[in-house]
Amino acid sequence: MLTAKYTAIRTIWMIIICVMLVSACTPSTFSNRNITTVIPTRNPSANSADAQTAVLKFIEAWKSENYTMMYDLITTVSRDAISPADFEKRYRDTAQNLGYDDLDGSVLSVMPGEHVTQVNTRVVYHTAVFGDISRDILMNVTKEDNEWRIQWEDGLILPELRGGNFLTSEYASSGRGDIYDRNGAPIATQIDAMAVGLKPAELLKPQEGNLLVALTKLTGRTSDSILKQLNKHRDADYVPISEVSAQAVQKMSDELGLLRGLVLTPYKGRFYFQEGVAPQAVGYLLKISPEQLEEYRRKGYSGEETVGVSGLEAWAENRLAGIRGGSVYVRDAKGNILTRLANANSKAPEYLYTTLDRDLQLQAQRAIEGYRGAIVVMERDTGNILAMVSAPSYDANLFETNNFNSGYLLNEAINDPDRRLLNRVTQGAYPMGSIFKIVTMTAALESGYYRSNTTYDCGYRFTELAGTTLYDWTYTYQKSPSGKIDLIGGLVRSCNPYFWHIGLDLFQKGEANDMVNHAVKYGLGKPTGIKELEEVSGQVLDPHNEGDAVQLAIGQGSMLATPLQVAVMISAIGNGGSLYRPQIVSKFTSADGSITYSTSPEVVSHLDERPQIMDVIRNAMRRVVTDEHGTAQAALAGIQIPIYGKTGTASTAQEEPHSWFAGYTDAAKETKKPDITVVVLAENGGEGSMVAAPIFRRIIEIYYNGRPSKLFPWESSLYVAREPTPTAVPTGEITETPGNLTEDKPTPVAPSPILATATPES
Known part of the structure; x- marks a missing residue:
């Protein structure tokens, strides 16, 4: 039982x-x-x-x-x-x-x-x-x-x-978000556009004057630049000129319809106004490559989209692209749908508002045309970037494959030996030249061995380095030597022998590394921390011998810095010691205008130098602009805005040195506009006071007055260069590609006296 x-x-x-x-x-x-x-x-x-x-x-x-x-x-x-x-x-x-x-x-x-x-x-x-x-x-x-x-x-x-059984998917997108400047002016958007070009064989000679006027009005390019491009390709079947919105063409349809040889080809896609506002910073789109297909498929892309591959377009891809919708189906071995495994609706993209001022940015881009180099304009007291210029520029619309002009010019832009795609503001590292003397002066004053009134006889020659004679820029350019000057006068006059002496003296006292320590405090030799863009670190190495120390003292030798690092440093001097994280993004909004993300000023670190020392530095920088012997006095004479700055002329392996000017304003109380820091670099442009300082002046005039008031020495009229157009010689100081860090390739050090024969600062 x-x-x-x-x-x-x-x-x-x-x-x-x-x-x-x-x-x-x-x-x-x-x-x-x-x-x-x-x-x-x-x-x-x-x-x-x-x-x-x-x-x-x-x-x-x-x-x-x-x-x-x-x-x-x-x-x-x-x-x-x-x-x-x-x-x-x-x-x-x-x-x-x-x-x-x-x-x-x-x-x-x-x-x-x-x-x-x-x-x-x-x-x-x-x-x-x-x-x-x-x-x-x-x-x-x-x-x-x-x-x-x-x-x-x-x-x-x-x-x-x-x-x-296996899966298949179908994805849908709701478009791409626009990019705007700080005031809501469009920078990049999805619209109907027109590729503008000319057929030289069909042009009528009597119409060419009217044609140039109309194209200038339509594209914003100068008639001089359009004519040069046309004359260069008179024998071609087609000459690409620019891209504009379909709406702009419609407004001028009657005028344009009368012009023979003008070709307008419509296309739809990502459109960058004025051929690109800060194109190296904003970036561009490309089709998803086969190598990246799996990566993007896993993010919910179908694989047919264009995606951001550089600049803000890449950094903000997730927000600008929105959230894709779609369905996933289960199919049997024969391909028949068995069931829908999942589905979701797409969500609208967000819109990006930058800190850039579009008008200031475009005028700054034009100000440095004819040179390779960089300009950065930053609010001194917030770190917000108002303009970020890398020259030469490129037409960002060429990366839109629907654009008829792309087939003619894209390869040229990509393979240009001037490396147009490189953002020289964040990815170009250069010797600072005499701007670094601010760091050396700080180290000298903090050491206790020097005071602001410590004098030195600044002559043509520097013979304190055993077995070597170095020559001041006044000797090279047959100017009168500076003579007996104090430390402030040394910076004002940019006396190389005085700063060579300081570098040697500190090294012999075992304190040459103080120059490096203060450089790091100023933000040199390390990334600025900008979140939105790739940047290189530059380098400031400890001097290993007397020669190293002497060269470091004037910003030469192996030291390298980006224009953005210099802007952070100069801003900190002007704002009382705060090193702000540079920012180029202001906010994101949803389609209805609601703010989904916003930024605010962020202090990364503070200078701990004594206030009295910083007062001496500021006094010297002011006198660089106002003193009759100041290296920037002639270039900036007549400007009523208080400016504090420093010229720089950095020797390179090329014939011409890099031309620098870095400065800030102190006029917020009087003008009710935020004070700004401006850094200008012209690669192999020559003397800092003769090239970078005039460009600096133009940026100040545009910012405070809305327009330039003085021609450049090399201009025949506003934005029209005299012949020949200034050209730059290639330099080895910049990275070949963004991933190849410049600081791994220090500036070559040549035997003296050629090494340290500086170029003029006045």
């Missing part, structure tokens, strides 16, 4: 267990709740614990996409059924169609067993479009050669994939 009762109870338990096992093997379906299968876990054996460890290893390898390890953890029979390549492909295809870049997995329960067991797991796919997709997956585990291995089949990826 007891035996029969026991047999009946045992039979009932076996039936319950079998029902539960069958249920656990049934595929779950996508829903808002997870389905968890409960399996008895009565006192799991050590063998069961080892089986669980094997499953956890499999899940961990899955998370890290170590498909080789996953394959090694499955049974021999499973490996015979699928090759390693097909095994990996099944997982990668699922990842791309689900659009996930991460997953989590965990063990829910383990069935006891000596040689065969079952481990119930939960896998959560974190997808870019559909949110989290969760599945409970039962894994059969077998002991093989004394190791637990997983009996693999397609259902271990998703239960819906059993039997050779």
Whole structure:
């Protein structure tokens, strides 16, 4: 009787267990709740614990996409059924169609067993479009050669994939967000545009004057530049000129319709106004490359989109592209749709507002035309960037493949030996020349060996370095020597012998590294911390000998800095010691104008130099501009805005030195406009006072007066260069590509006296 009762109870338990096992093997379906299968876990054996460890290893390898390890953890029979390549492909295809870049997995329960067991797991796919997709997956585990291995089949990826089923996906986008300046003026947008070009053979000579006037009005380019481009290609079938909005063409349709030889080709796509406002900073779009296809598919892209590959377009890709919508379908081996696994609606992109002032930016771009170099204009007391110029510029619209002009000019822009795509403000590293004397002066005053009134006889020659004679710029350019001057006068006059003396003196006293320490405090030799753009670090190395110390003291030798680093340094001097993180993004908004993200000024560090010393530095920088012997007095004479600055003329391996000017204003109380810092660099442009300082002046005039009031020495009329147009010689001071850091290639040090024969500062 007891035996029969026991047999009946045992039979009932076996039936319950079998029902539960069958249920656990049934595929779950996508829903808002997870389905968890409960399996008895009565006192799991050590063998069961080892089986669980094997499953956890499999899940961990899955998370890290170590498909080789996953394959090694499955049974021999499973490996015979699928090759390693097909095994990996099944997982990668699922990842791309689900659009996930991460997953989590965990063990829910383990069935006891000596040689065969079952481990119930939960896998959560974190997808870019559909949110989290969760599945409970039962894994059969077998002991093989004394190791637990997983009996693999397609259902271990998703239960819906059993039997050779596979996934396909369809994604939809709601467009791309626009980019604006600080005042809401458009910089980049999706609109109907027109490629503008000329067919020289069809031009009528009597119309050419009217044609140039109309094209200048339409494109914003000077008639002089258009005529030069046309004359250069008179024999061509087609001469690309520019790109404009379809709306701009419509406004001038009557006037343009009368002009023979003018070609207007419509296209739709990403449009950059004025051929690109700060194009190296804003960036451009490209089609997703085959090498990047999987990466973007996992982010929910179909693969047909254009995406940001540089500048703000790349940095803000996630916000500007919006959230894509779409559906994922399960199909059988013949391609028939079995079910829709998941779907989601797309969400509108966000709109980016920069800190740039479009008008100031465009005029600054024109101010440095004819040179290679950089200009950065930054609010002195916030770190907000108002203009970021890298010259020569390029037409960002050429990267839109729908643009007819792209086929004519894109390769030229990409392969230009002047490296037009490089952002010289953040990725160009250069010797600072005499601007670094501010650092040396700080180290001298902080050392206690020098005071502001400590004098030095600044003559033509410097003979304190054993076996070497170095020559001041006054000797090279046949100017009167500076004579006996104090330390402030040394900076005002930019006396090289005085600063060579300081560098040598500090080295001999064992304190030459103080120049490096103060340089680092000023933000040199390390990234500024700008979040939105790639930047290089530059370098300020400890001097190893007297020659190193002498060269470092005047910003030569191996020291390198970016124009943005110089702007942060000069701003800190002007604002009382705060080094702000440079920012070029103001905010993001949704389609309805609601602010979704905004920035605020951020102080990265503070100068800890004594206030009295900083007062001396500021006094000297003011006198650089106002003193009759100041190196910038002639270039900036007549400007009523208080300016504090420093010229720089940095010798290079090329014939002409780099031309620098860096300064800040102190007029906020009188003008009600934020004070600004402006840094100008003209590569191989020559003397700082003759090239960079006049460009600096123009930026100040535009910022405070809205327009320039004085021609450059090299202009025949506003923005029209005299012949010949100034040209720059290639330099080895900049990175070949953004990834090749300049600081790895220090400035070559030549034997003296050529090495230290400085160029003029006055």
